[in-house]
Amino acid sequence: MENFNTIINKESKKLFEFYEELLNHLMGRHSIHEAQVANAIEHMALKYRKMKYITTRPIDYDNICNCVGYLHKYAGSHSCLVLEVMLKILKGSPPEEITQLLSKPNVDVTFLGSGPGNDFVGFIGALYGESKSITNMNVTIVDEMSGWETVFLATMDKLQNNFIGNAGKFSRDVSISSTFLRSDITDSSLWHENEMENTLKETDLVFLVKILSTISCINRQTALKNIVSHLKTGAILIYIDNSSPGDFSMLDSYLKCIYDSSRRQYHFQPRKKFNHNNASRCQAEVKLFVKI
Secondary structure, three states, X not given: OOOHHHHHHHHHHHHHHHHHHHHHHHHHHOOOOHHHHHHHHHHHHHHHHHHOOOOOOOOOXXXXXXXXXXXXXXXXXXXXXXXXXXXXXXXXXXXXXXXXXXXXXXXXXXXEOOOXXXXXXXXXXXXXXXXXXXXXXXXXXXXXXXXXXXXXXHHHXXXXXXXXXXXXXXXXXXXXXXXXXXXXXXXXXXXXXXXXXXXXXXXXXXXXXXXXXXXXXXXXXXXXXXXXXXXXXXXXXXXEEOOXXXXXXXXXXXXXXXEEEEEEEEEOOOXXXXXXEOOOEEEEXXXXXXXX
C-alpha cells in the first residue's frame, strides 16, 4: 500500500498537469494570448492582497482571461491543499460524523466561493478509495461570478472523460449531479430567489476553502452567520483558510467543533507560466464543525 506522502506527490503532479491542460484548452477555445493572461495574473495577485484589508471591487471573473490566470496561479495549489487536508483526516482518525456521512450512498456537497471548483476536485481525489459506499453525489458550486460556470463545465468534462488521477476515477465511478449557482455569500437578501437558501438547507457537507480570507474583515462574520444559520442540524462545515481571532466566536450557539488543526505551511510544486509563478505555498488551518 502506498504511503501518505507518495500518494500526495503522485496525485499533486497529476492535478497540476490537469489544470495546465485545462487552461491550454480554454486559451485555444477563446483565442486568448499569453500576454493577456500574464497581465491578468499581475492584477489579480495585487487585488487579493488588498482584499484582506479593505472593501474593493471583486476581480472580474466574467472575463475569461482572469479565469485562465487564476487556473495557473491558484487552482492547482488549492486542489492539492484540499487533497492533502482531506487525506490526512480520512487516513487518520476521522470524526465520527465524517465516517457516518461517507457511509451513506447519497451525499449532498456544497462548495462556497468555489470559482472553477478546484476544492471539489481535491475533495473527490481524496475520497477515491477511502469511501466505497457513495454511489451518488449531488454537487453545488457557488460563486458570485457567473463566468466561472464555463470553466467548471470544462473541468467536469475533462475529469469524467480523460483525467487519469484519482479525482477522475472517482468522477467516473460515482454518479455526480453538478449545479453551478451564482450567489453572494455576504448578501443573503436575494437567497430566496436564487435557490441558495434551499441549497444550504439540503446540503450534508459545506466547504469554505480560501474564501473568507478574500472577504474584508467587516463582512466576514456576516458571511459566516448567513451560511451557518441556514444549515440543517447535523450538516458539516469544513473550513480551510486563515481565520482571524473572533471569526467563529459568535457562532458557538450554532456550531460544535469536531476537528481542529492549527495553522501550518503547505508546499506545492512550483510551476512557472506566463512569466509568473504559481502559488507554491500557503498557510492554512483546518476546522470541522457540525451544525447543532
